[in-house]
Amino acid sequence: MELYHEVAIGSPQNRGLLIPQEQIIDVILEHGDKYAVYKSLYLYDEEGKEYHKLRKTFKDFLGKRYIRDILIDIDRGDNSDDYTLNKTKGILFELEELDVHKRSYNIYFSGTGYHIIISGEVFNFPEGTTDLPFIVKETMNNLFSDIDLAVYNRTSIYRCPNTLNQKSNLYKIPLTHNQINESTAKEIHSEASKRIIIETEPIWGDGELENKIITKVPKIRVMESNVEPRNIVPCIQKMYKLGPEEGSRNNTMMRIASHFFRHGIPSVAAKAALLEWNSRQLRSDIVLKKVEDTYRGGYKYGCKDVLMHNHCQPNCIYYKRKDYLIDVKNSEQLQSELAERLETDFSGRTIDLAKSLGVYDKDATVYPGELVTIFGSTGANKTALAQNIVLGYNADHDQIIKEKQIPTLFLSLELSGYVMHRRNLQIVSGANKDTVMKNYKSLYKYHKQELSHIIMQSISPTIPQIQEKIKQLQPKCVVIDYIDLVDVPFNKRGEYEKLNYISHSLSNIAVNEDIIIIQISQVSRDYSRNQIMDLYAAKGSGAIENASRKVLGITGSAEDAGKKVSLYKNSDGDLFDIELEWTPSFRLKKKKPEVIHSKIMNKNFTILEE
Numbered sequence: 001m002e003l004y005h006e007v008a009i010g011s012p013q014n015r016g017l018l019i020p021q022e023q024i025i026d027v028i029l030e031h032g033d034k035y036a037v038y039k040s041l042y043l044y045d046e047e048g049k050e051y052h053k054l055r056k057t058f059k060d061f062l063g064k065r066y067i068r069d070i071l072i073d074i075d076r077g078d079n080s081d082d083y084t085l086n087k088t089k090g091i092l093f094e095l096e097e098l099d100v101h102k103r104s105y106n107i108y109f110s111g112t113g114y115h116i117i118i119s120g121e122v123f124n125f126p127e128g129t130t131d132l133p134f135i136v137k138e139t140m141n142n143l144f145s146d147i148d149l150a151v152y153n154r155t156s157i158y159r160c161p162n163t164l165n166q167k168s169n170l171y172k173i174p175l176t177h178n179q180i181n182e183s184t185a186k187e188i189h190s191e192a193s194k195r196i197i198i199e200t201e202p203i204w205g206d207g208e209l210e211n212k213i214i215t216k217v218p219k220i221r222v223m224e225s226n227v228e229p230r231n232i233v234p235c236i237q238k239m240y241k242l243g244p245e246e247g248s249r250n251n252t253m254m255r256i257a258s259h260f261f262r263h264g265i266p267s268v269a270a271k272a273a274l275l276e277w278n279s280r281q282l283r284s285d286i287v288l289k290k291v292e293d294t295y296r297g298g299y300k301y302g303c304k305d306v307l308m309h310n311h312c313q314p315n316c317i318y319y320k321r322k323d324y325l326i327d328v329k330n331s332e333q334l335q336s337e338l339a340e341r342l343e344t345d346f347s348g349r350t351i352d353l354a355k356s357l358g359v360y361d362k363d364a365t366v367y368p369g370e371l372v373t374i375f376g377s378t379g380a381n382k383t384a385l386a387q388n389i390v391l392g393y394n395a396d397h398d399q400i401i402k403e404k405q406i407p408t409l410f411l412s413l414e415l416s417g418y419v420m421h422r423r424n425l426q427i428v429s430g431a432n433k434d435t436v437m438k439n440y441k442s443l444y445k446y447h448k449q450e451l452s453h454i455i456m457q458s459i460s461p462t463i464p465q466i467q468e469k470i471k472q473l474q475p476k477c478v479v480i481d482y483i484d485l486v487d488v489p490f491n492k493r494g495e496y497e498k499l500n501y502i503s504h505s506l507s508n509i510a511v512n513e514d515i516i517i518i519q520i521s522q523v524s525r526d527y528s529r530n531q532i533m534d535l536y537a538a539k540g541s542g543a544i545e546n547a548s549r550k551v552l553g554i555t556g557s558a559e560d561a562g563k564k565v566s567l568y569k570n571s572d573g574d575l576f577d578i579e580l581e582w583t584p585s586f587r588l589k590k591k592k593p594e595v596i597h598s599k600i601m602n603k604n605f606t607i608l609e610e
Helices: 021-031 046-055 081-097 132-143 177-182 185-191 234-242 249-262 267-278 284-297 306-310 331-343 382-390 417-429 433-451 463-473 495-513 525-530 543-547
Strands: 004-009 017-020 037-040 069-074 105-109 114-119 157-159 173-175 371-376 408-412 454-457 477-481 516-522 550-555 562-570 576-582 588-590
Touching (some): 004 021, 004 046, 017 021, 021 037, 081 105, 081 114, 081 185, 105 185, 173 177, 234 249, 234 306, 249 267, 249 284, 371 382, 371 495, 371 543, 382 408, 382 417, 382 516, 382 550, 382 588, 408 417, 408 463, 417 433, 495 516
Parallel strands (some): 371 550, 408 477
Antiparallel strands (some): 004 017, 004 037, 037 157, 562 576
């Protein structure tokens, strides 16, 4: 049976090639000298091939997967090179403790961290099963400490040997056990500065860890990382996560059931959730009775309830500030707050401004709780820039990255909803206005999933209405285009006073609701007249830059496709400038000196590298 790897050349974003496993070496030899070459951890049969032919992706593929070799990824992350090498030695020691022979695995320096490739014969994982990624992930998590479990996800890919790591400009090279034990990290890096084509010894195993495989697959399991509603009654979430604890099981159950009742969850769904939570501790009839009693009685528990109060967290949208002293925190409280922030998984809740615009050596990630301002003169394409950002458009690779999209409420207060939708459709499809107007039905059908994360409002709201809409819809990002059109109280008379009120109110909402807010503003008359652009060019200068964590300026005219985006303020990161080019699809594409075309000849696939 022929099996296939999914392959990407140059960047993981270029994934989409499906190549027979025996042809991977040809791709490595042809492209590995100049580019990184990635392949999927899992392999696919003819069923997967047909699925990929239709969908061009395995993101939602729930069919059979196969695995030949098992990867252990020791990622450097923010660690030092020496510490990362020591972590690798620790994993090798764990392998030795598990009686896995040296003949059964190969060691590689990946270009930044280290990879250990273990023969699949050591495990003998079940072949051709839909649950294989879960089985592999749970098994490896049970066997090894401090390894990157993300590599076992259904669609994970990793760098192939003898190919270039374009970030470090080092190659992924094989290492001997002597090199790992006797060389320094600096010496290994020096060795990886050149491409080494060495045919490694075949690895094989004899089922040494076959009895360690976790084959029991629970009905409720994690398929991929999810965006959890962390700021909506987190005390209930914490009680559910802790599970039943003797002495408080019945009371806890009633609080959870009450929460479900108040949010319109049917009792049958509440019963299913609490039977799972119960883990067979209490008799099932007791669980069912407690849910029914709670629903029938309409019991409601508030913040002053003892159990709710014990698990109360300040990020809750219902958290009430009863005393000014609550803002006064000692070092222990600040340390806990820092730890919580650093340990929080922000997957699906951040926007990497630098990478989306094709700047890879700068830190400009927007986190929940931040207000971002985009300003520019008329015709500079401020709105298009905001659309490009929230649609997950990568200006360097000229493609939409669905994984970079987050749920967004777009308040289009200048342009009508249908015009904004048409422009969004142009951006995701890469088509001009005329093409979209003629083929809007088919294009929307094809790109519907790339637009589904955006909801639109085109009526000018007040600040309290914006806050209420956010609580109601729970977006992760809100765009206000533009802030001059937000309704303000009558006592806010001057331009500065109005914009000061709006910007600081939006900043507070971003913090309190733990979301990203992007506000769009015009350039002040004096700056526009003198054709000058800097941090203080926006209308209401002083108010806007003080309230914003990040300030982006875009320059250019409606007559010229060339645009320049400058990050003038970044409270916790780097500044940068980038040259973009407006296209008829409203995509703001990164200007490049040249386009490199690379093809694999005489194969059933073609690569277009930019």
